[in-house]
Amino acid sequence: MTDWRPVRRTRTFEDVLAQIERRIAEDGLTAGDRLPAERSLAEQLGVSRSSVREAMRVLETLGVVSSQVGRGPDAGAVLTSRPDTALTDLLRLHLGLASLELREVIDTRLMIERWAATRAATAGADTSGLAAALAGMDAARSAEEFVEHDTAFHCALADASGNRLISAIMRSLRDTMRRYSVEAVTRLGDTSVLRADHERILAAVQAGDAEEAATAVAEHLAHAYPSLS
Amino acid sequence: MTDWRPVRRTRTFEDVLAQIERRIAEDGLTAGDRLPAERSLAEQLGVSRSSVREAMRVLETLGVVSSQVGRGPDAGAVLTSRPDTALTDLLRLHLGLASLELREVIDTRLMIERWAATRAATAGADTSGLAAALAGMDAARSAEEFVEHDTAFHCALADASGNRLISAIMRSLRDTMRRYSVEAVTRLGDTSVLRADHERILAAVQAGDAEEAATAVAEHLAHAYPSLS
DNA sequence: GATTCGATATGGTCTGACCATATTGTGGTC
DNA sequence: GACCACAATATGGTCAGACCATATCGAATC
Known part of the structure; x- marks a missing residue:
């Protein structure tokens, strides 16, 4: 009964979120900059694309990224500012x-x-x-x-x-x-x-x-x- | 070139979100009430569990639901109020x-x-x-x-x-x-x-x-x- | 009655596939 | 060389199915 901790194991997508947030801070990214593609991010972080996607949904919900399909400079997850x-x-x-x-x-x-x-x-x-x-x-x-x-x-x-x-x-x-x-x-x-x-x-x-x-x-x-x- | 519309096709998880929101309004759900399980919801709405999960991430991000693993009355997605x-x-x-x-x-x-x-x-x-x-x-x-x-x-x-x-x-x-x-x-x-x-x-x-x-x-x-x- | 332990329901994660879309490159045509 | 048609490709969106961890439930057992 000792040493019990009420913590909830951090879910994978939360870890992804933290990594992305860290990268934003360290690289000084701002609105307009692009995030790596989902598949690429998943590989870099050693997680599945699903987890990356759930993190993306969170960021999108918070008005921080905007995802565009297709190819080219405007495609992918772009940092925005829509609080x-x-x-x-x-x-x-x-x-x-x-x-x-x-x-x-x-x-x-x-x-x-x-x-x-x-x-x-x-x-x-x-x-x-x-x-x-x-x-x-x-x-x-x-x-x-x-x-x-x-x-x-x-x-x-x-x-x-x-x-x-x-x-x-x-x-x-x-x-x-x-x-x-x-x-x-x-x-x-x-x-x-x-x-x-x-x-x-x-x-x-x-x-x-x-x-x-x-x-x-x-x-x-x-x-x-x-x-x- | 005519008839072009700048709309973005609504993604599946957005549809799920709308359905859940509608259900909350119609059934008068409030904090403490439970949402159906992810698998059940996916089947009801005819979508994959992934889409339901992405919708859940959004709701969780907005402080509207809280997900608990396990079984029993406290498990599953419970409506909360954490703005x-x-x-x-x-x-x-x-x-x-x-x-x-x-x-x-x-x-x-x-x-x-x-x-x-x-x-x-x-x-x-x-x-x-x-x-x-x-x-x-x-x-x-x-x-x-x-x-x-x-x-x-x-x-x-x-x-x-x-x-x-x-x-x-x-x-x-x-x-x-x-x-x-x-x-x-x-x-x-x-x-x-x-x-x-x-x-x-x-x-x-x-x-x-x-x-x-x-x-x-x-x-x-x-x-x-x-x-x- | 209490305890133990398997059954079960639930969210969390992963893999791999396929689709839709938008750009990019390529080759042919004029 | 300029232009155009079309295939290649990169990207997000979706799906199906599997497996894991966890927490409760329930029945068998003591």
Whole structure:
């Protein structure tokens, strides 16, 4: 009974993962670089191709590689940087499992937007993306199209914070909420309130008024999702 | 040349994923429930076991299932809810790929902590977890141990916000930063400043002073990571 | 009733094969 | 020499079947 350890023997594909991660770190690989082919990697590491493939699935799920079939410079496993798609999958599944609620997602979004608006206002960020999205909202002829440009506006705001992690979280939150946003806009009917909110946010950011920007964002979300305030 | 579509044929394991996700939604499965065995699932869906296994790797990576070998009620693929481990893997890999920088991680942490402190203060949250972590920090005899309890303090603060998504992000951020935190504490030498910060945060939360809590958290992070302020 | 030990269900791994796809090389044609 | 058709090839995607390790279950035994 002594010397018992609750460890789980590391599976082969986990070992492969560790090796790949090590290689990424040691060789300083970044997005765009290619990984060896599956068969080659399997031979190098002395494991079966199945194990390499399972490791690839993990890396692909985490938005770190993208596999392309065929031949040539673009084929094979290429390192990418798609944290947002990974986060989107994560949120969707955990919402489905009821281990997360929509309320928490929207709450998180409010946190990020307030932060981003504050940052953008104080940093005097470039607001061309925001203005473009605003124009797109004017031209929208359906709830789906409106939400599309609305999303672009808010993602541009997150991008303006200059923090890629926060941008990625924001994008995935919006992707996750897309369906609910369309519902909310449809239910709302008149989108002029939302348009006015966006103009107010943009004006505050351009004026460098962080406090006003944060307040405007919070009120905007309250308008868009009145049931959750 | 006409009729070209940039779609990628959906791979078999992606179809398996969709089927499992559908089943989760339709049957209302939640954490703790079991999925059919791999062989059984493969037969039901008319695919090979390899494809089922690749789908399982994805679900496991996203913190949605946990596979146990053996036989009995606990064996097989069990639905779980571990978004934080998935997020930790995601952050670690993207940091390694240089598609994220530590600065952005700490910045995000500041955002969350300010938010959580504000929430905890205004909501009059239970502070027993915070006090316990504070006591643990007093008893710490190494930088590692100190960071361990420091992490517990900040995670307890996030938990107090009542938002599981924010808690999960907080935990993964801390997990990702563990190594750097230990370095930072070691370099700092004297931890009394950090202890005092924590006491100040705790007091502000207990007093329900949101503004003071947010300020205290921000200054605390500035103390802990002076190079990034 | 308790113990022992084989049967069994489950995930983990491997091998080897075949398919689909996309590029590359090659040879013929003009 | 330029161009085009087509075979060769490298790559990921899938499958079938086997074997192993592990953990429980169950029946025979004490």
